[in-house]
Amino acid sequence: MSTLHVIDHPMIQHKLTIMRSKETGSKDFRQLLNEISLLMGYEITRDLPLRDVEIETPMGHMVAHKVAGRKLAIVPILRAGLGMVDGLLTLVPVAKVGHIGLYRNEETHKPVVYYCKLPLDIQERLVIITDPMLATGGSSCDAIQMLKERGCSNIRLMCLVSAPEGIAKVQKEHPDVDIYTAAVDEYLNEDAYIVPGLGDAGDRIFGTK
Numbered sequence: 070m071s072t073l074h075v076i077d078h079p080m081i082q083h084k085l086t087i088m089r090s091k092e093t094g095s096k097d098f099r100q101l102l103n104e105i106s107l108l109m110g111y112e113i114t115r116d117l118p119l120r121d122v123e124i125e126t127p128m129g130h131m132v133a134h135k136v137a138g139r140k141l142a143i144v145p146i147l148r149a150g151l152g153m154v155d156g157l158l159t160l161v162p163v164a165k166v167g168h169i170g171l172y173r174n175e176e177t178h179k180p181v182v183y184y185c186k187l188p189l190d191i192q193e194r195l196v197i198i199t200d201p202m203l204a205t206g207g208s209s210c211d212a213i214q215m216l217k218e219r220g221c222s223n224i225r226l227m228c229l230v231s232a233p234e235g236i237a238k239v240q241k242e243h244p245d246v247d248i249y250t251a252a253v254d255e256y257l258n259e260d261a262y263i264v265p266g267l268g269d270a271g272d273r274i275f276g277t278k
C-alpha cells in the first residue's frame with residue numbers, strides 16, 4: 070500500500086485557506102499555489118539520497134553533501150497541474166518537465182487524453198506528477214498508467230486537495246505510488262467536485278469559466 074503524506078505545515082494550511090476562499094482572485098490564487106508547491110517540494114524530496122563531495126571553503130577542506138544524481142521529472146496534468154510546476158522548479162531548477170493533457174468528460178467524469186510529451190529518458194527519472202485536485206482519482210490513475218507504460222517505476226503524486234474517493238482509487242490501482250497532499254476533504258458532490266474543496270482549480274488559476 071502506498072503512503073499518504075498529508076503535509077499539514079501551518080504555513081501551507083494558512084495559504085490553502087486563502088486559496089479556498091471564493092473571494093480570492095486568479096493572481097493571488099496562482100501566487101499561493103506556487104508558494105505551496107515550493108513548500109511541499111521540501112517534503113516530497115526529503116528522502117533523496119546524498120553523496121559526499123570534497124570541497125574547499127574559504128576556511129579549509131571539508132567533506133560536504135550533494136544530491137546523488139537522482140534525476141527528477143515534473144509532469145503536470147494539464148491544465149491545473151501547471152500551477153505547481155514553477156514552485157518545484159525553484160527548488161530543483163535542473164528537473165525536466167513533461168506534460169500530460171487530460172480533461173474530465175462533464176457527464177461521465179472520466180478523463181480524456183489529449184496530449185502527452187515527456188522527456189526521452191523519463192523511465193530513468195523520479196517522476197513527480199502534479200495536479201492540485203485529486204477528486205475521483207481517474208485523471209491521476211490514467212496519468213500514472215501512461216507513465217508506467219513508458220517504463221517509469223518511480224512515481225510520486227503531488228496534489229493540493231484530495232477526496233477520500235480519489236485517494237482510495239490511486240492506492241488500489243497504484244499501490245507503489247505515494248500521494249502527497251495538503252488536505253483531505255470530505256466528499257465528492259454529484260458533479261464529482263470536491264467538497265468543501267476550492268472549486269475548479271484550472272478555472273481559478275487561469276481565470277476561465
Ligand code: PRP
Pocket residue numbers: 146147148149150171172173178180200201202203204205206207208209235261269270271272
Ligand atoms: C481537474 C483537475 C484534475 C481532475 C481531477 O481537471 O485539475 O486534473 O479534474 O478530477 P478526477 O480526480 O475526478 O479525475 P479538469 O478535467 O477540470 O481539467 P482542467 O485542469 O483543464 O480544468
Ligand code: URA
Pocket residue numbers: 149202204261262263264266267268269270271
Ligand atoms: N476538478 C477541480 O478542479 N475541482 C474539483 O473539485 C474536482 C475536479
